[in-house]
Amino acid sequence: MENKNVIAAISLSAAVIILYSLFFQPDPEVVKKNLAKQSNEVSNTDTPSLEKNENFIKLSREEALKENDRIKFENDNIIGSISLKGATIDDLTFKDYNVELNGNESVKLLNPRNVDDGYVIESGFVTNNKNIDIPNASTLWKISGNNILKVNNPIKLSWSNNQGITFEKHISLDDQFLFTIKEKIINKSDKSYNFYSYGQIIRNELPEISGFYILHEGFLSVLDDELIEEDYDDIQEKKFTQIAQEGFVGISDKYWITSIIPQKGKEFKTTFDYKNKFRANYISTQGVEVGPNSSFEEKIQIITAAKRVNIIDGYAEKLNINKFDLVIDWGFMYFITKPLFFALDYFFKLLGNYGLAIIAVTVCIRLAFFPLANFSFKSMGKMKLLAPEMARLKELHKDDKMKLQQAMMALYKKEKVNPMSGCLPILVQIPVFFAFYKILFVTLEMRHMPFYGWIKDLSDRDPTSIFNLFGLIPWDPPSFLLIGAWPIIMGITMFIQQKLNPTPPDPIQAKIFMFFPLFLTVILAPFAAGLVIYWSFNNIFTMIQQYIVQRKMTIKTT
Numbered sequence: 156m157e158n159k160n161v162i163a164a165i166s167l168s169a170a171v172i173i174l175y176s177l178f179f180q181p182d183p184e185v186v187k188k189n190l191a192k193q194s195n196e197v198s199n200t201d202t203p204s205l206e207k208n209e210n211f212i213k214l215s216r217e218e219a220l221k222e223n224d225r226i227k228f229e230n231d232n233i234i235g236s237i238s239l240k241g242a243t244i245d246d247l248t249f250k251d252y253n254v255e256l257n258g259n260e261s262v263k264l265l266n267p268r269n270v271d272d273g274y275v276i277e278s279g280f281v282t283n284n285k286n287i288d289i290p291n292a293s294t295l296w297k298i299s300g301n302n303i304l305k306v307n308n309p310i311k312l313s314w315s316n317n318q319g320i321t322f323e324k325h326i327s328l329d330d331q332f333l334f335t336i337k338e339k340i341i342n343k344s345d346k347s348y349n350f351y352s353y354g355q356i357i358r359n360e361l362p363e364i365s366g367f368y369i370l371h372e373g374f375l376s377v378l379d380d381e382l383i384e385e386d387y388d389d390i391q392e393k394k395f396t397q398i399a400q401e402g403f404v405g406i407s408d409k410y411w412i413t414s415i416i417p418q419k420g421k422e423f424k425t426t427f428d429y430k431n432k433f434r435a436n437y438i439s440t441q442g443v444e445v446g447p448n449s450s451f452e453e454k455i456q457i458i459t460a461a462k463r464v465n466i467i468d469g470y471a472e473k474l475n476i477n478k479f480d481l482v483i484d485w486g487f488m489y490f491i492t493k494p495l496f497f498a499l500d501y502f503f504k505l506l507g508n509y510g511l512a513i514i515a516v517t518v519c520i521r522l523a524f525f526p527l528a529n530f531s532f533k534s535m536g537k538m539k540l541l542a543p544e545m546a547r548l549k550e551l552h553k554d555d556k557m558k559l560q561q562a563m564m565a566l567y568k569k570e571k572v573n574p575m576s577g578c579l580p581i582l583v584q585i586p587v588f589f590a591f592y593k594i595l596f597v598t599l600e601m602r603h604m605p606f607y608g609w610i611k612d613l614s615d616r617d618p619t620s621i622f623n624l625f626g627l628i629p630w631d632p633p634s635f636l637l638i639g640a641w642p643i644i645m646g647i648t649m650f651i652q653q654k655l656n657p658t659p660p661d662p663i664q665a666k667i668f669m670f671f672p673l674f675l676t677v678i679l680a681p682f683a684a685g686l687v688i689y690w691s692f693n694n695i696f697t698m699i700q701q702y703i704v705q706r707k708m709t710i711k712t713t
Contacts, residue, residue, distance in 0.1 A: 202351055202424060202438050203281040207292060211269035219267035220246060223295075226312075228304035230330050233459070235265065237304070241292040242312050242324055243268070244334065245275040247459055252410075256603050256612055264411050264459060268292070273359040273432075276413065276457055278336060280322065280350040281438070287348060288316035296324070306330045319344035320445075332460035333470065339452045342445045349444050352453050354415035355436035356406050361387050365409055370484050370597055374427040374435050375407040375414075377478040385427050394428035403476055404437045410599045412467075412482045416456040416474065462599050464496065484597050492590040496598060503600075509613055510606030513591075513689050520587060521696045584693065588686070595683040606688065609640070613685035617641045638680045641687045646676030648694035655701050 214222065225236040225246070235247035247265035254260045265274045279290055290296070296312040304310045309327035316322075323339040340350060364372045364387075374385040378399035385395050404425050405414030415437065417423050423437040445451045456474060460466055462483050471479035485492045498519065502512035544566060552559035595601050601614040609619055617639025619625045622632045625640055649672035679687055 201283070202440060202442075203283050205281065205353060205355060205426075205434075205436055205438060206430075213271060214267075214269050216263075216266055216270050219270050222267075222269075226298060226302060226304055226310055228328055230306050230328060232331055232461070237310075237326070238267065239296045239298065239312070241268075241277060241294060242279070242290065242296045242314075243275045243277045243292070244457065244459070245273070249411075249461055252461060252599075253603075256615075262411070264408075264413065268357065268359070271360060272362070273357070274413070275357050276355070276415065276459070277357070278352075278354040278415070278455055278457075279324075279338060280340060280352055282348060282350050282442075284348060287318055287320070290314050290322050304328050318346075320348070331466060332458055333474075334457040334459070335454065336457065337452055337454050339450060340445050341450045343448060345447045347444050347446045349442035350451070351439045351442050352418065352421075352455075353436060353438040354404065354417060354455055354457075355434060356404070356413050356415065358406060358433040361433075362408060365596075369486070369593065370409060372408055373406065374433075375412075375482060376402055376404050376425055376435075377476075377481065378402040378425055380477060382478060382481055383425075387429075387433060390427045390433065391429045394426060396424065396426045398422060398424050398440060401477065403479065404435050405482065406433070406435050407482055407484075409597065410462055410602060412458065412460050412462055414458045414460075414479075414482070416458070416476055418453045418455060421453075464500070464598065464600065484593075486589075486593050486597075488586060488590055488593070491586055492593050495587070495590045496594050496600075499594065500600065508606065509601060509604045510610065510685065510688060513613075513685055514692050517689055517692045517696065521693070521700070525700070588690070591689050592683065592686050595685045601683075601685065606684065610684045610688075613688075614683050616681050617684045617687065634681070638677060639684075641684055641691065642676050642680040645679065645687050645691040645694065646672045648691050648698065649675060652694050652698050652701070655698060 220236065223238060223240040225238055227236045228234070232250055233247055234250060235244075237244050238246070245265050245267045247263070249262045249264065252262045254262055265276070266272055268275050277292070282289060294314055296314045299311045299313060301308055301310050304326060306328060309325060312324040312326070314322050319342070321341040321343070323337075323341065325337040325339070327335045329335075338352060342348065362372075371384045371386075373387045374383070374390060374395070376383040378397055379402060383395070383397070389395075400422050401419060402425075403414050403416045405412055407413075417437050417439075422440045424440050425435075425437045427433075427435050443451050443453075458470055460470070464483060467483055468480050470476060495516070498516050499509065499512045502515040503509050506512055506515065545563065548562045548566065549559060552562060595614050602612070604613050605611045606613055609625075610617065616637065618637070619639040620632045620637045621640075621643060622636045622638070623630045650669075653668060653672065679690070
């Protein structure tokens, strides 16, 4: 019995330790791989540089939006504008998502480049020929035809230089988050010129990030089937460069993604770097020769999306973007986390509440592992019935530990009891616990989703605290004293569940186990309320099953 309890304690402690290691310590293998990759930067291409000398006067967002003419765009999900100066997508707001739970301010993803937190997307062509004028960030484009970009209502921008070359952009918008840009060069001169296509995402400042290593926020791409994840601080120290045949280039926030998908079937070089601003870009490695009185056209796609699973998976399939679904950071337990999300989403559509969906999935998990738990509880029940005999053996062999161990093993063999079986349900719960936490932390579907009563956001901690009597006392405790009602409910269920288990014969060990529910209550109080609700109901269902099994065993023995 001692071994069983010690292993159970170690298992639970390991769960906590692993969670904390995930939050505060990056995967050393990932770090090693990234360093090795960055030390072998690709430098053997002669593509033109995307470096630009940009001197802008810093303005407020409102002032910057009024500084030059713009083309407005809008659909059911986003609203914003494209600057005719530079033909840059630099103003985008999500209609359906607010910054705060009960706030009225919508989430603004993109901002003009001369704003402190400027965040823009640009594309076009560059050349090594210094005698050709090409569009840049200061170029004023002209619009032809439609002056508002909507679904099924594309726009056309154009600019001509003095060498007889016209650059055009045909931009269309779908009903969600996809911009399709057809970049065209029309050469009306009598000479041939080489051009390289490019796309670039520029972010002026380091955004506010969660700070948890359980989630990647920063540069993200899939290049030739390889997922590339680079943190902002890594790129500030050393740039990343890699050549690929296919993929996408992006910058990922917790809930939002900005990405560019280059022309398919064309080799390109991807670069992540930092020079007073963060840049994620690609440029074609082979120049295209546009001869006299000829033209060339290339299509790129830009996705600036809220990372809803159905949206991201839909684009991955519809546009055939390899591994685009990984812009949602499902983690190393992808094979558990994503199916678990789909189960939650199914019950949400059925029951209309993600809290109820969590409870329903908990029931399904309990049913799936019912035989395993039954076996474990029967073994634990036998251990509880054997407690008097084990205490007698301990007293009989208190001076000879070897004989005590032999006597214990003989008793286990005679009664067909496995002291290790009590650990099995705990070991099964650990990966599910991780998966639930990952889902609640990274999926946009869980953001600002209420349960009942005081839980207004399942992805955030329980906002109540026992130290102000759950709001009865007009005082706001500091964050470390926010031990809410649901964590306390979870702690109580753990305490009751513990009473159903065999009591350790060692008084010190018994006190440690008595303290353990309180310890986990404090540790899990800052976690997402949805996770604590899952753990609470899992404990309740476990107790019911354990009580029934042990009661049947007690009746049989009497």
